[in-house]
Amino acid sequence: MNESDWAVGDRRRLTFDAFCDTHHRTWSGFAGTRLHESAAREAVETAKDRVWREWQRILREPYPAFQAWTILKEEVATALLRRMMDGEPSPAPGPVPRWVHAVRAAAERAGDLPETEAGHERLHAALCGLSERRHDVVVLRYLIGLTDTQIADSLATTEANVRSTAGQALDRLAGALGGRPRERHR
Structure with a gap:
């Protein structure tokens, strides 16, 4: 060389x-x-x-x-x-995982999830029920704290699509947890 x-x-x-x-x-x-x-x-x-x-x-x-x-x-x-x-068990239930606090705090702040006594297992199940794209947006936005620009770059989409997907995901989570979808501002 x-x-x-x-x-x-x-x-x-x-x-x-x-x-x-x-x-x-x-x-x-x-x-x-x-x-x-x-x-x-x-x-x-x-x-x-x-x-x-x-x-x-x-x-x-x-x-x-x-x-x-x-x-x-x-x-x-x-x-x-x-x-x-390998037959390894799922992580043992213990204290509420950090991602639960992040997602719940962000969604409750936005008024999208009801304050409920449902355990973090129920929130986890609702998250797992999201489409792959919605799940990724929720994790990247609310848990990791990326900007919409950073998320759009990672997922090869637009910022508008990230915002829309996040809203859809929160609506789905709210529905799964007994809440009602966000009111859309027109």
């Missing part, structure tokens, strides 16, 4: 590293909602390795962040499947 080849390789690695730094919080947060801490870290690292192996192709795609998001979700699903196949 000559000096020019090294420079191009270094630049490509710097670009990849910056990309990963930009999305690390999103990826780690999402993996952490599904997996124990060590398994979440491992899934993110495995996803980063895959993204690096496919980096040239990903850069040619119109939405590189969405390509990486897809890879991350595949790695999280693989880790969950591995846990099931």
Whole structure:
């Protein structure tokens, strides 16, 4: 390899590293909602390795962040499947998970979910009943705290679509928890 080849390789690695730094919080947060801490870290690292192996192709795609998001979700699903196949139990019920507080607080602040004595198991079941896109938007927006712009980038959509999807998701959650859908402002 000559000096020019090294420079191009270094630049490509710097670009990849910056990309990963930009999305690390999103990826780690999402993996952490599904997996124990060590398994979440491992899934993110495995996803980063895959993204690096496919980096040239990903850069040619119109939405590189969405390509990486897809890879991350595949790695999280693989880790969950591995846990099931190994016969590992679901995480033990304990204190209310942090994601429950985040989703409930955001939704109650918006007046979209009723204050109810229903346990976090019921909220979790309602979240699991959402479509994949709605679930992702709820997790990214209310748990991880991304902006609509950041979510749109990760999911290869528009900010308006993110807002609409979030509203639909909250309506579904409210319905599943015995509340009523939000009133639409026209």
